[in-house]
Amino acid sequence: MNDILGNLQLVDASDILLHETHEDVRLASLCQSLEQDGVLRNPPIAVQTQGGQYLIIDGAHRTQAMQMLGYDKILIQVVDRNRISIGCWEHVVPLGEWWNSLREDPLFRWETELSSEQPIAEFLEADGTRRWLYPIDDVRHLMQRLALWHRVTQAYATTVTVNRQPLGWGGLPPANTVLVRFERCTLEELETVVAAGEVMPSGVTRFEIDDRLLNVCVPLQYLKEIGGSNALHQFLDDKRNKLRYYSKSVYFCE
Known part of the structure; x- marks a missing residue:
């Protein structure tokens, strides 16, 4: 168990x-917290x-906050790529003008039945109505789909507060909201995106x-x-005798 510190x-x-x-509000809040607390x-x-570079898979906002605060070196935990799995967050989004604008976007078409074509996103409304969003044109290349994922998230991410839920959390979204679900990406696809100088939506x-x-800390x-x-x-050596391992599920309040 103590070897886990060797991954830092x-x-x-x-x-x-x-x-x-990144999300501007979240990034600004993290910068403030790091400055006030003085600990990572x-x-x-x-x-x-x-x-030989390091792809951040958890903690992008922490990383950017430290870069913005002038840290030339950052402490990270490096994990085995074979010991991770990739899913998606589902976005529970309050309805608003963005919803009408997206439904009228000329780059997309809406369907109430899932077809053999890969949708850009799925939407679940509070009354149980499901809609799938497809591109008007035949879009199969990863980078083309990436541009459309950004187009969807940018429709709402800058105007309303998004509540993230794990993929498949179950149930209907609350009244006056819609649940947005995207397709999964592989680690190799993420590396392709980054190698092209692009990023996924936050x-x-x-x-x-x-x-x-x-x-x-x-x-x-x-x-x-x-x-x-x-x-x-020396600090990390002192931590070796203070590790605790929990084998059961843990709920963490942010």
Whole structure:
């Protein structure tokens, strides 16, 4: 169990890759929290790419917040790519003008039955009505579909508060909201997106990660001060006798 701390690595910020966009309000809040608290509670989680860089799969906002605050090195937890699975977040979105605008978007067509064609997104309304969103043109290339995923999320993400739920959480969305569900992506597809200099929409991909390390609470001064790496190593060594492993489900309040 103690070896889990060996997965923590202090890496150059320039070697880090992000696979999704950010939410401005959430990013600003994290910057403020990091400055006030002075600790990195949960290190971002990454997988190493074939090119030797680190793709953040959990903690994109934490990573960007630290970069914005001027940290040249960031502490991350590097995990085995074979010990993760990729799902999706479902978005529960309040209805508004965005809903009418999207339904009139000339790039899409709406269907009430699922066809053999891969939809861009599925929508579940509070009364149980299901609608599938398809592109007007035949769009099969990953990067073309990516542009349409962004178009859908940008319709609502900047104007209303989105409530994320795990894929398949069950039930109908509350009144005056709609549930938006996207297709799953593979890790290889995410790497293709990043290699092309693009990113996924924020809060769409969801990773299930074995051996997630939480509540490390690393003092940020160790990441910024000259010689801080020695203090960091000593800090992590002291943590080895304070690890607890929970084999059962845990509910965490943010």
